[in-house]
Amino acid sequence: MTNLSFNDAISNLSSDDVKVRKEAIESLVGITDESAIEPLIKATTDDNAQVRFKAAEILGNMGELAVDKLTDEFNNAEGKNKRFLAFALKETENEKIVPYFVESTDDEDFGVRKVAVRALGELQAVSELSTIGKCLEDEDWGVRLAAIQALGDLATDEAIKLIKDARKAEKDKDFKKSCNKAIKKAEKRQKAKKSGEAIVKVIPMSTIKEMEKTNVQKAIKEYERYVEAKQVKDAPYKRLCVLYRKANDYDNEVRVIETAIDVFKDNDKKLSYFEKRLAKLK
Numbered sequence: 001m002t003n004l005s006f007n008d009a010i011s012n013l014s015s016d017d018v019k020v021r022k023e024a025i026e027s028l029v030g031i032t033d034e035s036a037i038e039p040l041i042k043a044t045t046d047d048n049a050q051v052r053f054k055a056a057e058i059l060g061n062m063g064e065l066a067v068d069k070l071t072d073e074f075n076n077a078e079g080k081n082k083r084f085l086a087f088a089l090k091e092t093e094n095e096k097i098v099p100y101f102v103e104s105t106d107d108e109d110f111g112v113r114k115v116a117v118r119a120l121g122e123l124q125a126v127s128e129l130s131t132i133g134k135c136l137e138d139e140d141w142g143v144r145l146a147a148i149q150a151l152g153d154l155a156t157d158e159a160i161k162l163i164k165d166a167r168k169a170e171k172d173k174d175f176k177k178s179c180n181k182a183i184k185k186a187e188k189r190q191k192a193k194k195s196g197e198a199i200v201k202v203i204p205m206s207t208i209k210e211m212e213k214t215n216v217q218k219a220i221k222e223y224e225r226y227v228e229a230k231q232v233k234d235a236p237y238k239r240l241c242v243l244y245r246k247a248n249d250y251d252n253e254v255r256v257i258e259t260a261i262d263v264f265k266d267n268d269k270k271l272s273y274f275e276k277r278l279a280k281l282k
Contacts, residue, residue: 006027044085121154121267132151144166241257
């Protein structure tokens with residue numbers, strides 16, 4: 001991480017030196033200042049792919065704060081520039097963007113279509129099953145594959161049938177393997193749903209711990225998925241407590257602790273840690 005001030009980082013995004021722009025974008029990781037949104041949107045059109053991607057990722061992590069400005073820009077963008085805005089919108093995980101992605105499954109750019117259909121699956125847009133299914137006929141292999149993955153995310157009987165039909169019609173072995181993988185994922189989700197388990201996509205703890213070094217905001221977001229699913233691992237709860245404490249975010253720390261107390265109520269050893277931590281906060 002760099003030590004640039006907010007104003008210097010924003011200013012340096014316009015530098016002619018790509019190294020300076022890379023340093024600037026890294027300095028803005030985790031930022032939640034609304035005044036950074038427009039400069040970051042502009043950075044998604046940077047000549048350097050690393051700067052473009054990082055800018056889109058930062059915007060996505062801003063969530064609700066950036067959605068409206070992102071959608072306005074998205075509607076007026078084209079080609080590669082629109083791809084990175086699509087990625088940023090997908091990363092916000094905001095349901096209000098579903099209609100924009102439905103429309104974008106017909107975009108002229110294959111990259112935009114691919115992100116759009118993938119987002120519909122991740123956002124659990126079950127009502128858009130036919131839109132996702134239509135993408136199975138796309139001329140681009142990557143879009144068709146994204147549609148298969150999206151159907152696996154939906155995990156409905158109808159979605160699984162569409163995957164099986166696509167597998168039967170396809171000759172490419174790699175595509176068929178992707179279909180098999182999507183079916184297994186969907187069936188696993190169905191089983192979890194029937195047993196009452198929360199269906200939340202989580203990434204390995206070791207990956208998130210490394211993420212803390214470069215993108216605390218993203219790390220918090222990923223740890224929160226464990227809490228949302230009420231996972232019985234205590235490490236995500238502990239790391240969140242530490243990160244929220246560093247940010248002086250008392251309310252969120254208390255929320256995580258109270259959730260942990262409920263989850264570990266039958267495990268005296270784990271329960272004790274969170275009860276003591278809560279007592280110190282009162």
